[in-house]
Amino acid sequence: MNIVVCVKYVPDATGDRKFESDNTVDREGVDGLLSELDEYAVEQSLQLKEKLGSDGGDSEVTVLTIGPAGAVDAIRKALQMGADKGVHVQDDAIAGSDAFATSLVLAEAVKKLPHDLVVCGMASTDGGMGVVPAMLSERLGLPGATLGSSIELDGQTLKIRRDGDTATVTVEATLPAVLSVTDQSGEARYPSFKGIMAAKKKPVETWSLADLGVDAGQVGLEASYTAVEETQARPPRTAGEIVKDEDGSGAKALVDFLVSKKFV
């Protein structure tokens, strides 16, 4: 069983977000890390591998990322958690790619890897579009089981629960397939000390666009269908309003507030 888990290297969400003059994210000035939502994808991949145990033959989890040199940190984190090897697609021409172009590069990289299951997070914590898993399944011509909050594998059948606002649906797909998992799928593990030490020795390959046979003109800012036109700093947090309940009027004040903000 070969699992490819696609992860993204993103700016630390707890830091200040900055943008370049072309409105792409400034990756130089901030600390980057493995997107928190992708940690769930890594976790589910590892759990599937563990559940298969020795019955699944030699199961292997490969971490795949696209990004600048620093993106290897995201791979490293996934390897520390327990993934087996990494592939880093690194090419200056990719910078500024939108979801469409990103999914092209990911798909071509996945095609070069043995894959029974391709696992993604539900969205990135920076771009937050959440469309790459669906695009990836389309480009690979594989069934896409997206937004799974609980994941089961029964032989060659993948079964997920997808929680919607009004209903919960169960989706089944036959392998090979593309899966995306939500932040409800189960807390991601912390790398153990041994995992941290072992990751140092795990193999990471670096591929260029040429290695994938992708033309540079198909990707990057120029080739992207979507463009960020404007960015704005988040307004500073305001003080908020504290409702005090000294004479029994608190509940009404709270409801009035919620109504005034159209929450209820």
Next chain:
Amino acid sequence: MTQIPFVESPERQSLRQEVRKLASSYGREYFVRQARNGEKTTELWQDIAKHGYLGVSIPEEYGGGGGGIGDLAAVLEELAAAGSPLLMMVVSPAICGTVITRFGTDEQKRRWLPGIADGSFTMAFAITEPDAGSNSHRITTTARRDADGWVLKGRKIYISGVDEAQAVLVVARTEDAKTGSLKPCLFVVPTDAAGFEYQPIEMEILSPEKQFSVFIDDVHLPADALVGDEDAGLLQLFAGLNPERIMASAFATGMARLALEQAVEYAKTRQVFKTPIGAHQAIAHPLAESHVEVELARLMTQKAAALYDAGEDMAAGEAANMAKFASADAVCKAADRAVQTLGGNGLTVEYGVASLLTASRLSRIAPVSREMILNFVSSFSLGLPKSY
């Protein structure tokens, strides 16, 4: 000597990040709540153990991570920086784990190390005595042989966490050591042994771990309760005391980072005149100075750990003492400056900075006082004559 770099490895830095993240999910509130309610931080202890962070320095063949004291110190520092230090790490894995690893028999290692590594077995450490505070040459707890093994008698004071330990590593002397020269020998004493009693000492320190007076009244021990060589002397003891100093330094620098972080956060947002108070140099400079002091102390702590892990015991001892000295002073100043930055809020329960005042003060006293370190540096490093 092997080359020792000035910056920690990427793996050490990853370890710090992960521990910090895990500890932050508990946070300072957890530590304070448990301490005030007279409860332990067992959940955090087990959580840290589960990920292999507690046993990082124990050899892999005994269930540990196969790392060094530098790794263990990094874990403790990050816990302290996140507001939830685990004091028993200083004694159980650092002192006891190290001493047993280095001097225990295979059987002793198999019996105790896996439990110390996975957190299921906690071993306290007892050296200080009422009449031999800083003078460990005056230790009077004695061990005499009997037919089956040993009989231990004596009294210990300021022993951490005896109530949460299954055994205590007790520093004693053999009875025939009439010369008065220190020939420490180390015994593992189960806390439920007949004749072993302990009483809590009320402290003005907010801590889930308590301090105890220990009374050892003719406790019978099997022959293999003795760890290491009866005559190995100071070597064995210092194998445990140097990691203790390194861990105490890590505890202190972590706590100093916590104090500074709270002060800086407050100084950035608190506004009395036109700008946040952090813009005023009277507030900013003391905090900046503390940051420098803490970074210097951390560097010395890392140096001491690197030397220790490289097997350079003598050099590690000198560096560990200096690191402990610098860390203690750094955390005391940081806590004091944090309180001053917060003004009246600095002394409230709500802001939680005041409790760092007494907690940080402990660093200047234990496990060795700053005066004894200066004595050591005077004679050992500078070659000045001794007064004692």
